[in-house]
Amino acid sequence: MTTEGSVSTDIPAEPLPIRRLQESLINRIAAGEIIHRPASALKELIENSLDAGATSIRVTIKDGGMKLLQIQDNGCGIRKIDLQILAERFTTSKLSTFSDISHIKTYGFRGEALASISHVAHLSVVTKTKSDSCAWKACYSDGVLVAPKPGQNIEDLFYNTPTRLSALRSTSEEYSRILDVLTKYAIHNSNVAFVCKKAGSPSPDLSSPSGSETSNTIRLLYGHSVAKELVSVSVSSRDRERSDEEGDIEEDEPDDGPESWHAKAHITNANYQAKKMVFLLFINHRLVESSRMKRAFEAVYNGILPKGTSPFIYLSLEIDPRSVDVNVHPTKREVHFLNEEAIIEKISDAFQEALTVQNHSRTFEYQTLLTGGIANSENEPSKKRKGKERDLSDNEEEESSSTISKGELKKKKTLSQHKVRTSLEDRTLDSMFPVTNPAQLSKSSSQGEKEDASLGTLKSRDVKESECYLTSVVNLRQKIARGKHRHLTEILEKHTFVGIVDLPRSLSLIQYSTNLYLVNHGSLAEELFYQLGLRQFGDFSRLKLDPSPPLRTLINIAVNAEESTKTSTLSKPQIVEQRIVNILMIRREMLAEYFSLCISEAGLVESLPLLLRDYTPNLNNLPSFLMRLGPQASSLRYKVGDKL
Incomplete structure (x- = not known):
């Protein structure tokens, strides 16, 4: 009897009997502990392939692994005689006694992976050993052999556990988890080739070659932005402390004691920052997790990276x-080992030391004046300039005093807090281009564009797209349009140029909204001019050369400076005449019509294509450009007046 507001509990009058669970129920419960989702099934099978000595592993997925999960490898295979008990629980070739666990060097040892999969999916195995004359196929259900049926490998995962099936996320998310598992194993096993693709797809979504360096595999799978900032760290139980006189850590060979260990790592330096930490941990080649290690390594980076990265x-x-x-x-997601705290501390110290060395090498440059900025034409300084002058001390005013007269602006010493300016009008990347002479610009009536020598922000609508019916050019334009990135386009249109970070590596810093971005301005310029060339194909403005230099003279300059011509069977005069000058003279009508590169009958270079308004290219590179243009032009076909 219960009263209102009380909790009702059903307590049996007599204790319930204890029964032995049916073996099928036991196995299905155990399967739920091992196989959580398709990615966990894949992990078990990948480890089996690696234990079998596979050097090539191919994975095919359908519907995120729930309809099909197929693994192919070139390992040693399974003996026909062992297929009878292959999917039974606690059947394994990895150990025979409990003491074997203390020196186990394989991934698996429980003998539960295939058994668990057979209880929640339709499992089939096709195998062939080196001595077999043919392959053998076996199908399993609830751990025992069943009659074969169409299909192969793992199909209809969790078909008999609807609760687990309904708890899974979308197929795309499950597929991304599968790719994540494969990526981690590919990084650690760089000597093994991994391929993963969706069923019916002609191209893989993940592919890594065998026999590659770990850093190269990281570059391939995680991208150049991660790989270029990697720092290699190696530390072991026998490392001695750094001496005061030596600059490097000395390492001895690890001994054979039970407490010996060795660690190799690839970590990013302070230049790489991401919102989410990527932590790949392998202990004795086993992919595991360690929250203690993760917290320790995060603490190392707390004093180096900005908050939230x-x-x-x-x-x-x-x-x-x-x-x-x-x-x-x-x-086997977690392991325990001796001296865990001491090992983590030593590895953390090695990370700290490596990052400190890298952090000391970081340098940044500041610009006190805006390149390409327009000075006030008036003698009186602006209000902003007056405000800055009031911030200077008396001594600084004497050292940096300057006057603006006759249209000339002299440099003034500026405090560090005034060295970064954020005007959207004069701090964009295209404002860095020098102003060309307006008289050099060709003002053909076909374009009808009014040439403007003032500095400003380049927008795509300022460059008129030419009419072109060449299929190759149209396809390239469509490819660029399809690959347009909306957010990146917005960043480039509305960015603020902060300054050059590393001139030899072509790195600059720009700001958009509240974020700073490090860009390779060399690559950015190359892509810019490529798209400008496609957009204006056949209708370029012209940059007139006055006086017009002789083509043959320019080619001679470039060929004489080229070292590779020493190995050619032709003499330098023959290379100039036969391989370059003659070809350019034959193709000069095509070059003039399509690219506005005009060469007279007398062999004078009269004009060059002007891809970007108000920008004059470096004419010191003209000889080298023409020398390389000759062989390229020889492969082009052209008829006068042919527009098709």
Whole structure:
């Protein structure tokens, strides 16, 4: 009897009997502990392939792995005689006694992976050993062999566990988890080729070659932005402290004691920042997680990276198997090992030391005046300038005093807090281009454009797209239009140029909204001129050369400066005449019509294409440009007046 507001509990009058669960129910419960989602099934099978010595692993996925999960490898295979018990629980070739766990060096040892999969999916195996004359196929259900049926590998995952199936996310998210698992194993096993694709897709979504360096695999799978900022770190249990007289850490070969260990890592320096930390941890080649390690490494970066940003860390830790307990988690996701705190502390110190060296090498440059800025034509300084002058001390005013007279602006010493300016009008990247002489610009009536020598922001609508019916050019224009990135376009249109960070590496810093971006202005300029060339194909403005230089003289200058011509069977005069000058003279009508590169009958270079208004290219590179243009022009076909 219960009263209002009380909790009703059904307590049996007699204790319930204890029953032995049916074996099928036991196995299905155990399967739920091992196989959480398609990615966890894939992880178990990938580890089996690696244990079998595979050097090539191909994965095919359908519907995020829930309809089909196919793994192909070139490992040693499975003996026909073992297929009978392959999918039974606790059947394994990895160990025979419990003491074997203390020195286990394989990924698996429980013998539960295939058994668990067979209880929640339709499992089939096709295998062939080196000595077999043919391959054998076996199908399994609930851990036992069943009659074969169409299909292969893992199909209809969780078909008999609807609750687990309904708890899974979308197929695209499950597929991304699969790619994440494969990416991590590909990074650690750079000697193995990994391929992953969707069923029916002609091209893979993940592909890594075998026999590659770890850093190259990281570059391939995580991108150049991560790889270029990587720092390699190596530390072991026998590392000695850095001496006062030596600049490098000395390492001895690790001993064979149970407490010996060795760690190799690739971590990003302070130049790389991401919103989410990427932490790849392998202990004795096993992909595991360690919240303690993750917190320790985050603490190392807290004093280096801005708040809210995280690094990329790949760590491979090899410990004597006698010091590792791998039997602490059903999926082997976690391991315990001796001296965990001391090892983590030593690795963290090695990270700190490596990052400190890298951080000291970071340099930044400031610009006190805006390149391309327009000075006041009046003698009186602006209100902003007067405000800055009031901020200077008396001594600084004496040292940096200047006057504006006769239209000349002399440099004035500026305080550091005034060195970065953020005017959208004069701090964009295209404002860095020098002003060309308006008299050099060709004002053909076909374009009807009014040439303007003032500095300003380049917008796509300022460049008129020419009419062109050439299929190749039209296709290239459509490809650029399809690949347009909306957010990146907005950044480039509305950015603020902060300054050059590294001139040899062509790195500059720009600001958009409240974010700073490091850009390669060399690559950006190359893409800009490529798109400008496509947009104006056949209708370029012309940059007239006065006086017009002789083509043959320019080619001679470039060929004489070229070292590679020493290995050619032709003499330098023959290269100039036969390979370059003759070809350009034959193609000069095409070059004039399509590219506004005009060469007279007498062999004088009269004009060059002007891709960007108000920008004069570096004419010192003209000889080299013409020398390389000759062989390229020889492959072009052209008929006078042919527009098709």
